[in-house]
Amino acid sequence: MVIERVLIVDPIDGEYCGSVVIENGVIVDIIKNNSAPRYIVMPGFVDSHSHGKAGIDCMTASSLEFENWAEHVRTEGVTYLFPTTVSSSKKSLENVVANFSKANHPVLNFLHFEGPFINIERSGAQNKKYITSFSKDRLPEVKDKVKIITAAPEVEKFNELIKFAKKENIVISLGHSNGTFKDFKESFEKGINRVPHFPNALKRFHHRDVGPIGAVFLYKFYVELIVDNMHLSNEFLKLVYNILGPKRIMLVTDSIPAAGLEDGIYNLGEMNVKVKNGVARLENGSLAGSTLKYIEGVKNFRKATNCSLKELSMVTSYNSLKLLGIKGGRIRRGYPAKIVILDEDLNVKKTIV
DSSP: OEEEEEEEEETTTEEEEEEEEEETTEEEEEEEOOOOOSEEEEEOEEEEEEOEETTEETTTOOHHHHHHHHHHHHTTTEEEEEEEEOSOOHHHHHHHHHHHHHOOOTTBOOEEEEOSSSOGGGOTTSOGGGOOOOOGGGSOOOTTOEEEEEEOTTSTTHHHHHHHHHHTTOEEEEOSBOOOHHHHHHHHHTTOOEESSTTTTBOOOBTTBOHHHHHHHHHTOEEEEEOSSSSSOHHHHHHHHHHHOGGGEEEEOOBOTTTTSOSEEEEETTEEEEEETTEEEOTTSOBOOBOOOHHHHHHHHHHHHOOOHHHHHIIIIIHHHHHHTOSOSOOSTTSBOOEEEEOTTOOEEEEEO
C-alpha cells in the first residue's frame, strides 16, 4: 500500500510532503517530495482512558462488544484503545480481563484499571463501596493485559502497589487523590509521573499549599486532558499547554457507554448517570466521564491552543505510547502502520490499522 501526496506529520521529524509505503502492517519507506498534499497523515490516535462507547460498558462487555467498541473508535482516528474499568469487585475485574483476552482487534491493546485503590473522598464517579487500600488479593490475574492502574499515592500499602506494578510492567497513574504536594513529589521521585484527567478529582490548588496540582506543574508530570469544553476551560487548557508543553500532554475521552447515544439515564459502576445535552452527571451533579468523540477533542485542543500539527501528533499519540513503553506514534520506517488520514479541517477520512 502506498499513501501518496500527503502532508506527513511526525512528532519528532515534523511536517513535510511525501508518500508513505506500507507492507505487512509496517511502514517500510517514506518518500519525500514537493508535491501539493491532498491530505494530512498523522500517527493514529491513542485513547488510554475510556469506559465505554455506544452502549458498550467495559465492566460488562463481551469479547465481541470489545471488538465492536474498537471498530467504533477507529472511525474517529483511534488506533490504540485502552478500555478502562471503574472501582469494582475482584469478580467483576476477572470477567473484564477474561472477556478482553478473548477479543481480537488491532485497535485493542491493554486495559486501564481506574481504582479501586483510590481515596474515597475524591471518588468522583467511582463507586465508594469498592474503594479500598492496596491488596494484591483484590486484583485478578492481569495476564499481561493491564498496562495502567490509577491509584492515589496516600492509600495504605501504596509502596506494595509500586512493587506489584513494576513486576507486572504496569504504569501507575496518580489520580482520585487527596494527597499532598509531598505525596506527589515523592511518587515522582520513585518514577511515577502520570496523572489521569488532570486536574479533576485532585485536591485543589491554593497559593499557600499548592498541593498535587502544584507538584504536577513544578515537576512536569505527564497529564491526561479531557478536552470536551466541560471538564476544562480554554484558559486552563492554555495554562497547561504553556507550563507543561505539548511533550507532557495526552488527550483522552474518559467516555462512558452513553457516548454516541442520545440523552438519557445510563449506568456507570452500578451508579445512575444522567446525560443531558451531552453532559454526563451523577445524581449529586458531579461530572461522570464524558460523551466526547476523540476527534472532537483533537479539534477542541487545537482551537484552544493554536498548536502546530507536529505538537498535535505528540498529544494525541506519541506521548502516551512513549510513556507506556509501546513502539508507535511515529510516521517513520520500521514503525507500526497505525495511521489516521485527515483533511485540512481535521475530519477523519480514513484510519489504517
